Amino acid sequence: MPVRSYRQHCPLAHALDLLGERWTLLVLRELLHGPRRYSELLEGLPSIGTNLLAARLRLLVSESLIERVELTPGIDAYSLTANGRALEDALVALARFGARRMGTRRGGSSIQLSSILLALKAARAPDASQDLDEEYQFEIDGAPLHARIRGGVLHVDSGAAAFPVLVLRTDKETFVSLMSGELSPSAAAASPAVDLAGAPATLERCARVLGWSSGAS
Amino acid sequence: MPVRSYRQHCPLAHALDLLGERWTLLVLRELLHGPRRYSELLEGLPSIGTNLLAARLRLLVSESLIERVELTPGIDAYSLTANGRALEDALVALARFGARRMGTRRGGSSIQLSSILLALKAARAPDASQDLDEEYQFEIDGAPLHARIRGGVLHVDSGAAAFPVLVLRTDKETFVSLMSGELSPSAAAASPAVDLAGAPATLERCARVLGWSSGAS
DNA sequence: CAGTATCCTTCCAGATACTG
DNA sequence: CAGTATCTGGAAGGATACTG
Numbered sequence: 001m002p003v004r005s006y007r008q009h010c011p012l013a014h015a016l017d018l019l020g021e022r023w024t025l026l027v028l029r030e031l032l033h034g035p036r037r038y039s040e041l042l043e044g045l046p047s048i049g050t051n052l053l054a055a056r057l058r059l060l061v062s063e064s065l066i067e068r069v070e071l072t073p074g075i076d077a078y079s080l081t082a083n084g085r086a087l088e089d090a091l092v093a094l095a096r097f098g099a100r101r102m103g104t105r106r107g108g109s110s111i112q113l114s115s116i117l118l119a120l121k122a123a124r125a126p127d128a129s130q131d132l133d134e135e136y137q138f139e140i141d142g143a144p145l146h147a148r149i150r151g152g153v154l155h156v157d158s159g160a161a162a163f164p165v166l167v168l169r170t171d172k173e174t175f176v177s178l179m180s181g182e183l184s185p186s187a188a189a190a191s192p193a194v195d196l197a198g199a200p201a202t203l204e205r206c207a208r209v210l211g212w213s214s215g216a217s
Numbered sequence: 218m219p220v221r222s223y224r225q226h227c228p229l230a231h232a233l234d235l236l237g238e239r240w241t242l243l244v245l246r247e248l249l250h251g252p253r254r255y256s257e258l259l260e261g262l263p264s265i266g267t268n269l270l271a272a273r274l275r276l277l278v279s280e281s282l283i284e285r286v287e288l289t290p291g292i293d294a295y296s297l298t299a300n301g302r303a304l305e306d307a308l309v310a311l312a313r314f315g316a317r318r319m320g321t322r323r324g325g326s327s328i329q330l331s332s333i334l335l336a337l338k339a340a341r342a343p344d345a346s347q348d349l350d351e352e353y354q355f356e357i358d359g360a361p362l363h364a365r366i367r368g369g370v371l372h373v374d375s376g377a378a379a380f381p382v383l384v385l386r387t388d389k390e391t392f393v394s395l396m397s398g399e400l401s402p403s404a405a406a407a408s409p410a411v412d413l414a415g416a417p418a419t420l421e422r423c424a425r426v427l428g429w430s431s432g433a434s
Numbered sequence: 435c436a437g438t439a440t441c442c443t444t445c446c447a448g449a450t451a452c453t454g
Numbered sequence: 455c456a457g458t459a460t461c462t463g464g465a466a467g468g469a470t471a472c473t474g
Binding site: 004006007008009010011012013014015016018019020022025026029046047083086087089090091092093094095096097098099100101102105106108109110111112114115118119122176 | 221223224225226227228229230231232233235236237239242243246263264300303304306307308309310311312313314315316317318319322323325326327328329331332335336339393
């Protein structure tokens with residue numbers, strides 16, 4: 001237990017005793033979509049400071065929310081345990097709250113791929129998408145991810161889709177401005193920074209399903 | 218924006234910029250179940266220190282997650298705004314995580330009524346309760362609260378139930394040991410610290426529905 | 435690459451005194 | 455009652471130099 005505990009018999013206080021320190025939840029965000037090496041974590045968490053990252057990893061390992069794994073012989077990394085994966089709902093719920101008040105991008109802020117994935121997971125499909133069953137694939141700075149809508153439920157993960165109705169290749173900055181509504185789907189389809197396979201109308205539908213602000217409520 | 222920001226364009230980082238400081242989420246927990254006066258908040262957050270509570274309240278008001286309201290003429294209090302209420306899902310998700318690793322009560326830890334309410338909201342009804350439709354009422358140190366199960370969905374709130382199949386009066390400590398499984402429903406029914414209206418079998422069912430550990434998985 | 439070690443700054447806990 | 459103001463020790467955080 002951390003030295004600084006709330007000392008309340010409360011599930012929330014207990015969770016915060018564990019996770020409430022600075023950076024902890026962002027480290028878990030980085031690991032939410034697969035194992036990461038120490039140096040990759042440093043990249044994804046600009047300005048964390050090596051001592052803090054090491055301290056957080058030590059804590060999370062000791063609480064068995066994460067574990068060291070051998071990625072390939074000689075290369076090891078950190079990976080979520082089943083206990084750690086149980087936090088996904090909480091991270092998504094917090095992200096959903098944060099997304100509502102985030103607005104368009106602020107100058108000087110960096111963009112992580114893990115943030116984009118989390119933002120996609122935090123989206124809620126509108127009621128109107130109840131009867132859709134299709135997949136969208138994105139490639140952001142070369143990294144593939146996909147979203148599937150089926151029965152009104154959205155499922156997002158990294159990796160390629162099996163039968164996407166749309167493939168959109170672009171960079172992080174452009175994708176973020178698309179999500180925020182700053183860049184409309186039609187403008188994106190025409191943009192030289194975007195490589196789109198699929199009809200522009202499909203991209204419009206995708207934007208509505210994922211709640212990209214230009215179309216939705 | 219706080220001085221210490223993560224400066225990432227990420228919905229989670231954004232939420233934590235706002236809520237990540239110590240005490241902030243616990244203040245919101247206290248307000249989740251109704252308006253509270255400054256002195257009531259101090260009671261519910263032992264050891265917070267008047268300056269920190271004032272600082273957190275100032276921040277939350279300025280971000281319009283809470284607002285001052287006049288409870289009765291001359292008496293004012295703090296209350297969640299609609300924006301603040303949007304955090305309930307996140308608090309419940311974190312509490313659900315915390316509950317899994319909380320175990321039985323630690324010596325020296327205090328118990329707040331708001332924590333009990335949150336813990337009840339974090340419960341998930343088992344599949345077996347799909348066909349139940351009933352209400353349970355609790356009175357903990359005199360404060361009424363209730364849980365309703367219907368269609369497999371659990372709804373918990375403060376206040377009295379309309380047609381409870383069970384009324385259980387006790388103190389916070391006993392109720393907590395009941396929730397943790399330390400005290401079995403049958404032992405509780407016989408305990409002098411508990412005043413139960415309703416069949417012991419009903420209390421057993423209630424304990425299963427609310428996931429009190431002795432019966433459930 | 436994967437961390438420790440170090441130094442310095444900022445924040446927090448706890449106490450207490452004061453104001454309208 | 456509902457705060458604000460001030461103080462002090464200690465813990466956490468930030469930056470960077472260093473090591474196996």
